[in-house]
Structures are given as structure tokens and as C-alpha cells.
Amino acid sequence: MGLLGILLGLGLLVWFAYRGWSVLLLAPLSALIASFLSGEPLLANWTQTFMGSAASFVGQFFPLFLLGALFGKLMEDSGSVSSIADFMTEKLGAQRAILAVVLAGAIVTYGGVSLFVALFVLAPMAEALFRVADIPRRLMPPAIALGTFTFTMMALPGTPAIQNAIPMPFFGTTPFAAPGLGIIASAIMLGFGLWWLAGAEARARLAGEGFGDGAAGVNAHLDDPLLRERATTAREFDPAEIAHGHVSTDRPSIILAALPLVLVIVVNLLMSFVVLPSLDFSFLAEERWGGVPFAAVSGVWSVAVALIVAILATLALNWRRLPKLRETMDAGANASVLPIFSVASLVGFGAVVAALPAFELVRDWVLSIEGGPLVSLAVATNILAALTGSASGGLTIALDALGPTFLARAGELGIDPALLHRVAVMSAGTLDSLPHSGAVVTLLAVCGATPKQSYLDIVMVAIVGAIVALVAVIALGSVVGSF
Template sequence: MGVFGLVIALLALILMALRGVNIIVAGLISTLIVLITNDIDIATGLNEYFAFGKLGAFTFFGRFFLLFVAGAIFGALMSHSGAASSIAHTLAEKLGAHRSLWIIALACAVLTYGGVSAFVVLFSVNALGQQLIQRAGIPKHLMVGAVALGAGTFTLTAMPGTPSLNNVLAAAALETDLYAAPVIGFVGSLVMLGLGMWYLESQRKRLALSGGGHGGELVQQDDEVPHDDRLPHWLPSSLPLIVVLGLIALPTVLGKFVDPQSGSLIASAVTYAKQQPIFWPVICLVVGWFAIILLLPKARQSVVAVIGEGANNAVMPVLNTAIVIGFGSVVSQTESFQWFVDTMLSLDMSPLLSLLSSVSVIAGITGSSSGGLQIFLQTMGQSYLELGIPADVLHRLAAMASGGLDSLPHCGGVIAFLTIMGSNHKESYKEIFIVSVLIPIIAALIGIAMAGAFYL
């Protein structure tokens, strides 16, 4: 009955998400199904396991709230100042409209790698992207795929140094830094970007030649993108991103040259940064706020209101993520989940393949890469360390594995992307599935092969 209840709860969560039911409502209903079918006291399940347990929704909310707020305010300032649009528009000017899919994917990647929320990036890039694909005769569903690739794959899970929640979660749980296993992460990023763009571009060319684009031949019109004098220059627009990423990397770089036992101010700062894997990115993002305000005049207009808007924008993303994690927390308390854990750890397979399977399944159940990763690290992470996987390798592989099955149709991020871009599952989910599910799994398998060859 317990396993049956988990399956019913998951199907209910997927169906409600597909029908546009609020994720908070869907998460609570699915949680109740798990509690009832697994004979868990409802009061205990909701008040302890769901809300305030070790993996509870509001435990997570409290721990990561400042990171979400800092990132959302940074994103609001980048958007309000015109910096995000400037970066995207400059890429369009330099590359040409016929490379619209590259422009959209790279603009999203640059901004998310710099710490800007994927949803802020989407709003910043969406208008320009719509103009570009109209000029180049590219169908909207390919644009959706490019956004998913740039904003929701390698900069979320694989790229070394990214201040994404997934990277921070792994660093906090395993006491590593955001640049853990950089070679695996960098290769995984290249695989995701390379295969993703190969697929999207091949579809673009196929549609153009078959008449799905402009017509029977691959002919581009209005390729030149005019300069927009209303936007700030790309260089000061890019500097805040560089500042944030540079500060995040600084402790790792300095740590190679500074003796932590020396007692110097620099050594103390490096030690503090390494001991604060969640709060250090918050500090870096706050410094990024000031960089935007100092470098971009428009950012100084209504700055208090923009900061307030950014803070408000942080609440729903962190709450939605917390609800999904709360659902997963209840699942993790069931005997069925414990059976899953024991089975995965006892299977006669490579620990690395077992790791990939475990993270992928949990992320798929929760419909959240960060939720699945959080639950895996808290319930199974130590067991995989004891199997001999180095902490930095576990960090990178678990983060990469979390970014595959999480993007099934019930994923809240997928639904939000489609809604904002005026599309739906029928029109665009095929592209999302290939670039956000299939290709990340391939990249994770390549990462596992590298880990087996060079680290174990």
C-alpha cells in the first residue's frame, strides 16, 4: 500500500502541475496522499516532517531565504538598469539574427552563471528573443528549448563556480567549495551546451529547408540587429557579473597561496568564506548590488523600490521550492523510501551508477533538482562517501545528476517557463525534454566515466 500511495501521490502531483494547479496546493494534497496511504499521523507528518523536520519546507526556507533574496535583488537591479538587456542585445548585434538560438542560450547562460535568477533572465531575454526569432523565421518551440538550455541546465548543475542553489546545496552538505571537481563540471557543461545547440540548430535548419521556417530554402532576412542607444554599454553591464563570480572564486584561488594557520587577515577571510558556503555567495551578490548601482546610472533611479521589488520576487520561488522539498521530506520518512535507499545501496552495480540512479529518481519524484538533491544529500550522501567517492566528486556528480529527471512535465520551473513564454507542453515539451532531461543525463554519464577513470 505504501509504494502504491507514493506512486498515486506522484501522479497526482504531475497531473495537478500539468493542469496549472498552484504548486503549494498540489504539494499539500500530494503530501496528504503519502501520509494517509503510508499510515503516518497527519498532524505529525505536516507539523514535523513536512514543515520543520531536518528536510522540512520551512527549515529549507529559513536556511536559504537570504540567498534567494540576494539573488532576486541582484536580478531586479540588472533588469531595471538595462544591464541584462544590454548583454543580450550586444550578443545579438555581434552574432546576427540567424544565430538567434545561440544568442538566446548564451545570454541566458551568462546571466544565470552570474547569479541572476532564471525567471528574471527569462523576462529580460524574452522580448529580444521574440524579435530575433521573428526576423530569422524560427518557431517559438525552438526558442523555448534555447531558454531551457541556457537557463536551466549546465549553469544550474555543472559549471564550476556557479552560485546556483544546486551548487550551494552540495557545497554546504559536503563541506566543499563551489568549484568542486572543476574538470568534470566543465566537460559536463560543454557536453550539455554542445549537444543541446547541435540539436536545436539541426531542427532549425531542417524546418527551414522543409518550409517550416521561411520557406523551401534556408534563407535569413533582416539578419542585422540595429544598435539600441537606450541601453547601457555592454562593458559596465557585464562588470557586476564578473565581480560576483570573481568574489565567489577568490577564496579558492587565495586558498592555494595562503597558509590558513598564519593568522593573517587574508587567511582569516579565506577560512571564513570556506566555512560559509551559503552565506558567502550572499555577500558576493550584495557586493554585486553596489557594483550595479555605482556603474549604471539608471540603477540609481528608484533604487529602494527596485530592491523592494526584488525582495518580493524572492518569496514565491523560495516558497515553491520549499513546498516541493517538504513533500520530499514526508516521502523520505516512509518505509517505502527506506526500502528504496537500502535497495540502491545494496545493488550489485558501480557506486557511481547507483549515485546517478538515486539522485535522478528522487529529483524525478519531487519534480525539483534542488529538492531532489537536498533530500539525497541528507538521506544518502554520507553512505556514498563511505563507499569511497571523494567529496568533491560526489558534489559535482550529484549536482549534475539532479538536473535530469527533475524536468519531467510536473516540474514547476517547466510550467512557469511555458506560461511566461506563451507556449504549452504540446508545443514545446519535446525540446525541453531533449535539452533538459536527455542530454543532462548523457552529460552525467560522461562525468561518471571520467570520475571512474581519474578519481577512483
């Protein structure tokens, strides 16, 4: 009955979440169902296990959700994201429309702009370019997905994406874990995706298929409450706050627009390898600071400081372009709240499941997978990200339940924790792009496309390409180790 309870609880969570029910309600309810069928105490599992784990996640990562959402909103309202999109349009033009969209998305997301902020700016850019180039509208979502969902979120070293931060407290790593393997994986994903999209464009031209008309224009469904509930479990920005604030019509130059993005990467690098390692943090061992090792917090601190510096730079460079600064900052701060509590609820559900006696069967099955801890970690994270439709939620559940076990087994085999980090992050970013994913649903909505029109191409650039890169990283890492 215990295993049945786990499967039933998970099934109800996935089924109703896809239909737009709030995860804030579904996650504890599903956890209680799993506990009841396992004969475990209900209230203790809710208030102690569920809430304890959810609170721990919020305590660890709310600074990054808050700063990331605030930075994204400031970049949007200052016109900086639009300025970068305009620059790529001007330099590459309609002749290379797909490449322009992919690179624009990659630049802003690697620089720390929240995915959903990027989507709402990139969709109009893509529509304009694709219309002029007469490329089918259905290829807009996969082009945007390639630049925003894939290598900049899970492979490029130093990316400030939340899923790249989640393994750091578990493995004692930095945002730049396994940089060489991350760069190789990024090249594979980008190359495979561009190859596929070039072929799709060529096939469309041979068939005489042009831009066509969408059932709705870009950003036409942003007030859909179902869209909001799905989206907030997927990424760190609440789409409802996009409409708040005030977007400047006076856009900064490309240098001013790009400078905060550069600062995120540079400051993150300096904090990770120069500043923080040179300071004495032995006081963290004291009880008043939680008795945590420095490695458990250094990665989060590095990303947080990088985002703070970028926020201050954005304010300084665009002060006159932000006439309604309070509204902009309120919207950015508010945009972080629902996503982190939604993901924390998924984490709480995972903690309850992991504490049930029947979960030992699941753990034994995962650890028995052939190929060692890298393969079993990849499989477990992929499955959980696929079921929840959330890279961050699936990754945290996997690491909460199995992270110490994977780390111990890796230590026995001489596997660098940095390699575990990179495999875990990449695994979270593959099957999280199934049809029920909030990010996919949002992307299709803002582009005015349907799953029937665009989903196959999204699968190829965001799932197949990512899996090829993941296999390459596991194979290389198994042979030569982390680098």
C-alpha cells in the same frame, strides 16, 4: 500499506501541482496521507518532521534565494540584462541567431541572474532575431533552454545557481566542486545542443518553414495564476514580481552591464579558496553557533558574499538608472519568498516520507542499483527531480534522505565528495525538464509556443544532452576520480 501511502502521497502531489494547486497546501496534505496509511502519528509528522525539515531548508538557503532574486531584479531594472542581450544581437546578428540567444542566456545565468528574469528578457530578443533570420518560432524555447537550463545551472564551476549550493552543506564542498569534470560536461551539453539546433534549423529551411505566427506573442501569459504556481517550485524567482519595479530605458554600456556578473564569479572564487580558508572559524563548534563544521557553511557564505558584492556594484554603477529603487528592491525581495517556501514544502514532504518505516524498501532499492554510489545517486536524484518538476526540490529530498549514506559509501570507496556534488547537481538538472516542470511551462508561455511545437527540441537540448554529459562525468570520475 506504508509503501502504498508513499506512492499515493507522491502521486497526488505531482498530479495536483501540475494542475496549478499550491504546493504550500499539497505538500503537507500529501505527507499526512502517507503518514496515515503508514499508521504513523499525523500531527507529530506535520509539526515536527515536516516543519522541522522545511524550516532547516529555509534557514540554510533563504539568504541565497533572497540575494539571487534581488540581484536578478536589479540587473533587469537597470537595463543591464537587456544591454547584454543587445550586445550579443549586435555582434552575432541574425545570421547566428541561435548562437546569440544561447550565449546571451549563458552569460547572464552564469553571472547569477535568476532564470525567470533572464527568460523575460531573452524571449523578446529571440523573437526579433528569429523573425529577421526567418527561423521557426518553435526553436526559440529550446535555444533559450540550452543557454539557461543546462550547463550554466549545473556544470560550470562556480555557478551561483541554488542547485549548485544545495549539496555543499551535505558534502562539505564548494561551488567549484570537480571543476575539470564540470567544464567537460559543459562543453558536451553546449556542443550537443548547438549541433541539434543547427540540424533543426537546416531541416526547417529545407522544408520551407519560416518564422510563422504564434498564438500569442512573447510574455503574453505572465498573469496566469497556474503558471505562477508551477513556476515557483522550479526556480528561485516568483514571476509575478516581474511586472513590479521600473525598467530603465537608459541602458548601461556592455562593460558596466557585465561587470557585476564577473564580480559574482571572481568574488565567489576568492571567498572559496583564499579568503574564508585563511580565517579561523573554530568558534562554529560552539553550541551557540549550532556546532556545525566550517565546511557545512563555507560554500553558502561564499556565494552569499559574491552576490552581495555584485548587488552593491549594480547599485553603484546604475544609481541614476534606478529611479524607483525601493520598488525594485521590494519586488526582488518579494520574488524570493514564494519560491523558497514552495521548495521547502517539497523538502518537508520528502522528510516525512524518508522517516516512514516503508521508506527502507525504497532506500534498499536505490542502494542496490548496480554501478556504485555515483550511479545510485544519479538515479535517485533524477527520479525525484522528475516527479517534483523541481531540480532544487528533488535534489534536497534525495540528499536529506540518502546524502549521509552516499557520503559514507563514497568514503569507503575513496570517492571524492566533490565528485558526488557534481553528479548530484547534474542529475537534478536532467529530468526536471519534463512537461510538468514549472521552468518548461514558463518558457513555452513566454515564447508563445506550445509543447507540441517545441517540446521535442527542448528534450534533446535540455535532457538528452544533459544525460550524455552526466554519463561522461560518471564514467570519467569512476576511472580517474575528481578533477
